[in-house]
Amino acid sequence: MNGKYRILLPVLSLTVLLAAVFYLQPRAMSYFGLNLLFNLAVPIALATIAQMMIIMVNDIDLSVGTFVSFVACVTATFLNDAPLVGAAILLASILAYAAIGALIHIRQLPAIVVTLGMSFVWGGLAVLLLPSPGGAAPTWIRTVMTVKPPLVPMAVVACILIAGLTHVLIMRSSTGTLLRAVGGNAQAVARSGWSVTKLKAGAYALAGFFGVLAGICLVGLTTSADANIALRYTLLSIAGVILGGGEFTGGRVSPVGAVLGALTLALAGSFLSFMRLSPDWQIGAQGAILILVLAVRLIFSRRSRKWKGAENG
Amino acid sequence: MDNSRLSTVLAIPRRPWFWAFAASALAYFATLSLTEGRGGGELLSAALTFASFSAIVGLGQMFVITLGPGNVDLSIPATMTLAGTLSLKFMDGAANLILPGLAVALAVGIGAGTFNYLLIRLLRIPPIIATLSASFLYQSLAIWWNRGLRIKPPEALADFSTGAIAGLPNLTIIGVLIALLSWVVLERSIFGRWVSAFGQNTRAARLSGIPVETVRAVTYVVSAVLAAFTGYLLASFSGGAALNMGTEYLLISIAVVVIGGCSIAGGNSNVPGIWGGALLMFLVVSMLNSYGFGAGVRLIMTGAIIIGIVAAASGKGRPT
Numbered sequence: 001m002n003g004k005y006r007i008l009l010p011v012l013s014l015t016v017l018l019a020a021v022f023y024l025q026p027r028a029m030s031y032f033g034l035n036l037l038f039n040l041a042v043p044i045a046l047a048t049i050a051q052m053m054i055i056m057v058n059d060i061d062l063s064v065g066t067f068v069s070f071v072a073c074v075t076a077t078f079l080n081d082a083p084l085v086g087a088a089i090l091l092a093s094i095l096a097y098a099a100i101g102a103l104i105h106i107r108q109l110p111a112i113v114v115t116l117g118m119s120f121v122w123g124g125l126a127v128l129l130l131p132s133p134g135g136a137a138p139t140w141i142r143t144v145m146t147v148k149p150p151l152v153p154m155a156v157v158a159c160i161l162i163a164g165l166t167h168v169l170i171m172r173s174s175t176g177t178l179l180r181a182v183g184g185n186a187q188a189v190a191r192s193g194w195s196v197t198k199l200k201a202g203a204y205a206l207a208g209f210f211g212v213l214a215g216i217c218l219v220g221l222t223t224s225a226d227a228n229i230a231l232r233y234t235l236l237s238i239a240g241v242i243l244g245g246g247e248f249t250g251g252r253v254s255p256v257g258a259v260l261g262a263l264t265l266a267l268a269g270s271f272l273s274f275m276r277l278s279p280d281w282q283i284g285a286q287g288a289i290l291i292l293v294l295a296v297r298l299i300f301s302r303r304s305r306k307w308k309g310a311e312n313g
Numbered sequence: 314m315d316n317s318r319l320s321t322v323l324a325i326p327r328r329p330w331f332w333a334f335a336a337s338a339l340a341y342f343a344t345l346s347l348t349e350g351r352g353g354g355e356l357l358s359a360a361l362t363f364a365s366f367s368a369i370v371g372l373g374q375m376f377v378i379t380l381g382p383g384n385v386d387l388s389i390p391a392t393m394t395l396a397g398t399l400s401l402k403f404m405d406g407a408a409n410l411i412l413p414g415l416a417v418a419l420a421v422g423i424g425a426g427t428f429n430y431l432l433i434r435l436l437r438i439p440p441i442i443a444t445l446s447a448s449f450l451y452q453s454l455a456i457w458w459n460r461g462l463r464i465k466p467p468e469a470l471a472d473f474s475t476g477a478i479a480g481l482p483n484l485t486i487i488g489v490l491i492a493l494l495s496w497v498v499l500e501r502s503i504f505g506r507w508v509s510a511f512g513q514n515t516r517a518a519r520l521s522g523i524p525v526e527t528v529r530a531v532t533y534v535v536s537a538v539l540a541a542f543t544g545y546l547l548a549s550f551s552g553g554a555a556l557n558m559g560t561e562y563l564l565i566s567i568a569v570v571v572i573g574g575c576s577i578a579g580g581n582s583n584v585p586g587i588w589g590g591a592l593l594m595f596l597v598v599s600m601l602n603s604y605g606f607g608a609g610v611r612l613i614m615t616g617a618i619i620i621g622i623v624a625a626a627s628g629k630g631r632p633t
Contacts, residue, residue, distance in 0.1 A: 060441070062564075103624070112385070113571045113623050116564055120616030128609030235387075235445055242442050248383060284453025290446040294438045 006245040006252075009300055010260035013243070013293045017267050024274040035153035039221060041266035042145075042158045043068070044236055046214035048244070048262040049166050049255060051237035053207035055246055056170070056253045057200055058183045059104065059111030063119035064211060065234035067093070069227055070126040071215025076135025076225035079216070083138070094208035101204025105197045119234070126227035133226030137219045145220030158217075159259055166210075166255035179203050183251025239290050240265055245297075264289070329574025332622065333589025340596035344603050358482055360595045362550075365488030366543050367591035370562050371569035372495045373539035375587055376532045377440075378570050379499075381512040381579030386536045388429055388444040389566050390559030391451035393544030396421040397554035398459040400545050401466055408467045415545060422541025425451060426534030433533070434526065440533075456556060466549040474550040484546060488588075491539070496584040508532060512579030565594055572622050593618075 021037065022029045028037060047064050054061040071090065079086030100118060104111050147154055170176035181189045182199045190196045214233070219225050242248075243264055244257030265286055272285045341360070345353050370389050377386045396418040404414035425447070432443035465471070476483050499505035507528045510518040519525045543562070548554035572593055573586025597618060601611045 107624055109623055110571075113567070114620055116567055116571075117616040117619035117623070119564065120612045120619065122616075124609045124612030124614075124616065126609075127612060128607070131607075131609070239442065239445060242439070248439050248441070278457065280457040281453045283456075284450045287446040287449025287453070290442070290449070291432065291436065294436050294442065294446075298436055 006254050007257050007260075009293065009297050010244045010254075010257040010264065013289075013296070014260050014264045014267070017264055017271055017289070021267065021271050021274055024271075028270075028274075031151075031153055035155050037267060037270050038153070038155035038159065038263065041263050042155055042162075043214040043218040043221065043230070044233065044240065044266050045159050045162055045259045045262040046210050046217060047230070047233040048237045048240035048258045049162060050207040050210035050214060052166075052241045052244075052246060052253050052255060052258045053179075053203050053210065054111070054115075055238075055241050055248060056180055056183050056251055057101075057203045058186075058249050058251070059115075060238065060248070061115045061207060062112060062234055063115040063122055064207075064237050065231040066119040066122040066126065067097075067208070067211045068215045068218065068230035068233050069225075070122040070129075071212050072219045072222075072225040072229050073126045073129040073135065073227060075141070075216050075219040076137060077129055080136050080138045090212050094205055094212060097208030097211070098201040098205035102197050102201040104204075105200040123227065130225060130227055133224060135219075135225045137223045141216055141220035142223065145217060159263060163256045163259040166259075170253070170255050175202075179206075180251035180253070183249070183253075236262070236265055236286075239286075243290065243293055264293070329583050330586035330589045332625075333572050333574065333586050333593050336618075336622075337589060337592040337596050340593065340600045344596065344600040347603050354480075356596075356599065358477070358480070360592055360599070361485040362482040363595045364588065364591035365482070365484040366547055366550075367562070367565045367569050367594055368488045368588050369491055369539050369543045369546075370566040371573070371587045371591055372491060372584070373536035374566040375570045375573070375575055375582050375584070376495070376499075376508065377536045378567075378575060379508050379512045379579055379582040380529060380532055381515060384440050384512075384579065385567065386429070386444050386533065386540075387441060387563060388425060388448035388451060388537070389540040390561075390563045391448035391455070392422060392425045392537050392540040393547065393559035393562060394554065394556060395425065395451045395455040395458075395544070396541035397544035397548030397558060398455045398556070401464045401548050401554045402459065404464075404467055404470075406465050406467050408469045411467055411470050414467075414470075415542075418541045418545035419538055421544075422538035423534055424537075425541065426537030427530070429537060430530045430533040433529070452556075459554070459556065463553040463555070465553055470549045471552060474546055484550065487546070492584055492588055499582055499584060504528070504531070509580055509582065512581070514580075565591075568619055569594060572619065 025033075027033055047068050050067075051061055051064050071093070074086055074089050074093075077086075078089055100114060103109065104114050145154065149157055170180065178189065178194060178199055179202065182196055182203065186196050189199065215230070218230060222229070240261035241253065241258050243261030244254055244259070245261075246253040246258060268286045268289045269282055272282055273279070277285070341356065344356060345351075370393070374386055374389065377384050399421055400414040400418040403417045404410040429440075429444050429447050432438060432447055433440050436443070466474075473483055478486065499508065507518070507523045507525075510521070510523055511525055511528050515525060518528075540559075540562075544554070544559065547558055551558070569587050569590030572590035573588075574583045575581060575586065594615070597615060598611055601614055606614070
């Protein structure tokens, strides 16, 4: 029951915001306009999915932003100049993510601290790679990110693809169910014979994988990189997961919701510029929208509790 | 019996703050060995000064983290920036407005802390998200108010924040006093017991009649007020408020709490460790600096140290 309602609110908030944008700026209601609105949302959506993988197993990842920046630096340097070396580095970084997941579980470490430490490590590696902004995007990424499919702009297609694929992976596959179960009741999973360490490592590896995708996409859009390019993503991704109906505990997440949440946050910026509000308030508005949506969610959940109470009583 | 005797012998190194201070001393002497002992006093005084900022925000963060899982104040950098910009703009370099300026900064802290708490309480959102979204608002407010102007602090205030009494930097004295006060509050007052009880088992705390919501409200306000105070001091110390002046203190505030040996799972705080952690964070950076490492290596080492300390400290197995 609850799972079905979970998706309603992100859909609703995105619709309302989109309607407001269209109302303020009818010209945005076009192929080109939509592409412009949602272009930068693709990497944010991918980073949000990465964060969701971690939140799914009851942890939180404070290193998403620096990790995506690091990947962006690798993409703009090694992946462009020496694709094989670049790919190897990215693969190694995914393995590092898996190792961190295993370490956190085996030693029972607080994820918030370990990922905080990792954020320094990724940030340091990024600075070593690109001390000053620069690099170049590999042409194939440019091509992928600027391709113009018929009818629907690339950004929208990409977001639907991301949401669809992760939905199948997390909500429909047996692996996904197991991963969510780790967040729900790790002890039960362990008792029924699964290795929680391996599952956690898997969830972290998935987060690393989507973080890598986010970094590559970002460079495809910006054509160059710097060590601080995606620092905002840490907070944006956490906010996106929560906006999308995810919860910090219990493995209750929604991939489709997370993508919608990321889109909502990305759209919030454009909405404000259409409102002709001073750019000073850009960040503040994202905060305000976040608060607003969570307030609505509170009303929703109270309602549904009342309904449940009525059914039972 | 053997076990208990052994544990008495090992008691000092097993104090959670021991390792932070030991590692700080190690970093200090490693730096000095490079210069053959020259500049030791300067390094110590710089470490004490800069560690004060981290220690004060760290103490605020410690109170919040002690409340238990999920409690963390992500709005510290934004509150620092807001308090710094607002108070400096208010004082506008006038020496007679120093104390009213401090009042402005503290009022910003009280306001931010109250707002954070109201979001948590009324909207029932996890503190991480509440303080995060509130910090966006504070940041915007600071940008809007300041318009990128860099206003100098009153000269007397600037002199005070960079000055020293009998060799001890003024900021350090303030930082130590706040730490002492926090220690008394946490270890010797009923409020401190309440905070720990909240972090250990909120339900049990509520059932035993502790005003849990008041405890939580006061804790978030304390954290914000300490952050605002640090913003005021930092802006005066560095000759003006900058919009990004708080950025690095988000990670530092959490890091010093963890390095200092507080339990991230809550219910267990440790005031001396905060100072140990703050000193360590600064001394490690200056050590790597003096060995000629670049910013990249410094960051990597900082991260490795944080993870290393947490991994080592949890060796005894955490009760679950």
